[in-house]
Each structure stands twice: as C-alpha cells, then as structure tokens.
Amino acid sequence: MSSQIGILTAGNDSPGLNAAIRAFGKTARSEFGMHLIGFQDGFQGMAEDRAIPLEGDLLSGILTQGGTLLGTSPDHPLEGSHPELTASILETYRRRQLDALICLGGRETQASALFLARQGLNILTLPRGIDNDLPETDLSIGCDTALGAAVEAIDRVHSTASSHHRILIVEIVGQYSGWLTLGAGLAGGADVILIPEVPYHIRKVADAILERRQAGKRFSIIAVAEGAMPYEQIQFFERSRKANQSLRQGDDRDRVAAQLHEIERQATRGNTLLLANRLESFTQLETRTTILGYLLRGGTPSATDRILATRLGTACAALVHENCFGLMVGIRQGVATPVPLEKVAGGCKTVPLDDPRLDSARRVGTCLGDSYPSA
Incomplete structure (x- = not known):
C-alpha cells in the first residue's frame, strides 16, 4: 500500500510555494509511488478536513504561478493556544491514516510543526518567507522574488524623488530582521538604509x-524596514523590560516579557510615518512615504526561487521515503540540508553587525543612522 502524505501551506503566501508543491508532489508520486493529499487554507483547513487529491493535472502548469494553489490562513496550532484546532488536526491526521505531513511556512509554521511533531505526527517542513528571517537556511522560498520587487520599487521612486526634489521613504517588509531592506537598499542605491x-x-x-543637499543633490531615498526603531524607542523599551523583570518572578515574569515583546512589535507600526514627519521637521524638505507591503508577496517567482523551491521540494520527498521526520529542509552553502525543527522553531535570523554588506553600505556613503555622537 502506498504512503499517504498530506501537505499544506500556512501563514503568509509568497512566490515559489506552488513550485515547491509541484516539486514535492511530482517526486513523491513518480519516484516513490506516494499518494498526496493537499489541505486547503492551512492548518484551519486541515482541522476541517478540507482536502483535495493532488493528482497530475493539479501539479502541472503551476511552476510559474505566484501564491499557493492550496490557499492559506493565519491560524496556527501553537503550544498553549487553540487546543480545539490542535485536536482537530490530530484527528484528521489519524482518520486519513497519513504517514507524514509536509508544512510550508514561516516562523509560526515552523513552531507549529515542532509542536505537532511532539504530539506524535511525522512532520517535515520547507522554509517560506520573503524577509528571509528563518534560521538554519541561507534562503527562504520567496525572498529572492521579493528582493527583485523591492529593488524595482526603489528604482521607480528615484525619478519621482528627483523630479520633485523630495525625501522619499520606501518601507520594506522586515519586522525583526533587515535582510530584505539591506539587500534592496544596496542594490537600489538608497542613500539611507534603516534596519531593526x-x-x-x-x-x-x-x-x-542635509549634507547631500549641501553637495548639490536635491533628493534622497531612504529604504526602511518596517521593524526599524529609533534609538530612543529602544532605550524606552529596555528600561520598561528591566523594570518589569525586577517586579516579576517565575511564570508571571515570562508572561509579562511576552506582553512587552508584543507591545514592542505593535509600537513599530507607524514608525515610518513618524520618521517622515520628524525628518520633514528637521530638514524642512518635503518628505513622502511609500509602503510596499503586500506588493512584495505577489507575482511570478524568480528563476532563483523556482530553482530553490524545486531543490527543497525534491529533497523533502526523498526524506519522507527515508522515514526522516522532525526536520526542516533548508539550503546551506548551496546544499539542500535537513535540520532539526528544534533548531528552527522560535528562532529568528537577523543581520549580524559585522555582516560585510553593512560595511559595503558604509563604504559607498550610505547612512545607517547609527554612531551619532552624544550631545
């Protein structure tokens, strides 16, 4: 009897997901004789057993399509939350007599996959994320396409900024890490790059x-990650965190720390507009903001993302055949490499302060907003 394999996409969409589904499905079916079931709309769809058989026709012609043919949703069976969702997912897995479940997604999806693996499910994951913040993989599916779109956007706003002699701020996805903003800012020739x-x-x-203005350059482009924060805000949150930690102990302290982390995340929303207002006040120069947002998640996947998704998908199918589970299949130094989910879940890959790209940015005169002398 052939293996029964389930597959789903959860969290945000990104270019290259269909390419990964195609690669896994074609390899699993043709090389290993597996039967593939796709769950629509992520973990919520699996909980409701909204399944479709992924036959040959559905896997054809999707390599170049953006988004995900399975659909997705933000609901995740994370530990300590949504117990009904978790129970329904476990029931669907057992009723369908699945031999494995493949989850494609970002940080929350990886954490959910680890949680389900600890409930006894055979789990494998593939990394998805346009901001490329998943640890243990050099690239995540979708990040190269998003980089191209962000660079094109910066290229396009150059003409408007130049024509109107404005400061033009481009906000780029990246709540916790600045990989996408740093890459786009470097490739797009941004004058200022701000990252978390x-x-x-x-x-x-x-x-x-103002120095650019005095040198005769009548416009400036700023690439800013959505999670970039001014130094004063960092200091405020650090003081609040230390004060609460001194007052709380044990589980209550952990709860308060989690609440503070969420407050910090919410506080970064609107930071770009605040930056624009303060810059206009300081410089007396007209300042405008463009927020790329969902634009970066859409569109046809780049050649790099199609190749990455194909390599990861085929490697994942081989791991199922070898009964290797509890892993995320990442790419490390050009090699598809399985890593334990324990190393991935809960982590975030940030830009090291000694990253050579930061040094290159400084050497070409790009301002990173740091090292301001004390007054």
Whole structure:
C-alpha cells in the first residue's frame, strides 16, 4: 500500500510555494509511488478536513504561478493556544491514516510543526518567507522574488524623488530582521538604509540628508524596514523590560516579557510615518512615504526561487521515503540540508553587525543612522 502524505501551506503566501508543491508532489508520486493529499487554507483547513487529491493535472502548469494553489490562513496550532484546532488536526491526521505531513511556512509554521511533531505526527517542513528571517537556511522560498520587487520599487521612486526634489521613504517588509531592506537598499542605491538590527538616530539621518543637499543633490531615498526603531524607542523599551523583570518572578515574569515583546512589535507600526514627519521637521524638505507591503508577496517567482523551491521540494520527498521526520529542509552553502525543527522553531535570523554588506553600505556613503555622537 502506498504512503499517504498530506501537505499544506500556512501563514503568509509568497512566490515559489506552488513550485515547491509541484516539486514535492511530482517526486513523491513518480519516484516513490506516494499518494498526496493537499489541505486547503492551512492548518484551519486541515482541522476541517478540507482536502483535495493532488493528482497530475493539479501539479502541472503551476511552476510559474505566484501564491499557493492550496490557499492559506493565519491560524496556527501553537503550544498553549487553540487546543480545539490542535485536536482537530490530530484527528484528521489519524482518520486519513497519513504517514507524514509536509508544512510550508514561516516562523509560526515552523513552531507549529515542532509542536505537532511532539504530539506524535511525522512532520517535515520547507522554509517560506520573503524577509528571509528563518534560521538554519541561507534562503527562504520567496525572498529572492521579493528582493527583485523591492529593488524595482526603489528604482521607480528615484525619478519621482528627483523630479520633485523630495525625501522619499520606501518601507520594506522586515519586522525583526533587515535582510530584505539591506539587500534592496544596496542594490537600489538608497542613500539611507534603516534596519531593526541597527537602531537609528533621527538627527544622524537628517544630517546625512542635509549634507547631500549641501553637495548639490536635491533628493534622497531612504529604504526602511518596517521593524526599524529609533534609538530612543529602544532605550524606552529596555528600561520598561528591566523594570518589569525586577517586579516579576517565575511564570508571571515570562508572561509579562511576552506582553512587552508584543507591545514592542505593535509600537513599530507607524514608525515610518513618524520618521517622515520628524525628518520633514528637521530638514524642512518635503518628505513622502511609500509602503510596499503586500506588493512584495505577489507575482511570478524568480528563476532563483523556482530553482530553490524545486531543490527543497525534491529533497523533502526523498526524506519522507527515508522515514526522516522532525526536520526542516533548508539550503546551506548551496546544499539542500535537513535540520532539526528544534533548531528552527522560535528562532529568528537577523543581520549580524559585522555582516560585510553593512560595511559595503558604509563604504559607498550610505547612512545607517547609527554612531551619532552624544550631545
């Protein structure tokens, strides 16, 4: 009897997911004789047993399509939350007599996969994420396409900024890591690059723009990650965190720490508009903002993402055949490499402060908003 394999996509969509589904499905079916079931709309769809057989016709012609043919949803069976969702997923897995479940997704999906693996399910995952913040993989599915779209957007706003002599701020996805913003800013020739890993001083940014103005350059482009924060805000949250930790102990302290983390995440929303207002006040120069958002998640996957998804999908099928589970299949130094989910779940890959790209940015005169001398 052939193996019964389930597959789903969860969390956000990204270019290359269909290519990964295709690669896994074609390999699993033709090389190993597996029967493949796709669950629609992520973990919620699996909980409701909304399944479709992934036959040959459905796997054809999807290599170049963006999004995911299976659909997705934000619901995740994370530990300590949604117990009904978890129970229904376990019931569907057993009723369908699945031999394995393949999950394609980002950080929350990886954490959910580990949780389900600890409930006894045979789980394998593939990394998805346009901001490329998943640890233990050099690239995540979708990040190369998003990089191309972000660079094109910066290229396009150059003409408007130049024509109107404006400061033009481009906000790029990256709540916790600045890989996408740093890459797009470098490739697009941004004059200022602001990322979460490097807290910025608004006066440093303003001075850099005014120096450009004095040198006869009548516009400036700023690439900013959505999670970039001014130094003053970092200091405020650090003081709040230390104060709460001194007052709380044990489980209650952990709960408060989690609440503070969520407050910090929410506080970064609107930071780009605040940056624009403060810059206009400091420089007296007209400032406009473009938020790329969902634009970066759509569209046809790049050649790099199609190849990456195909390599990861085929490697994943081989691991199922070898009964190797509890793993994410990442790419490390050009090689498809399985890593334990324990090393992935709960982690975030951030830009190291000694990353050579940061050094290159500084050497070509790009302002990162840091190292402002104390008043």
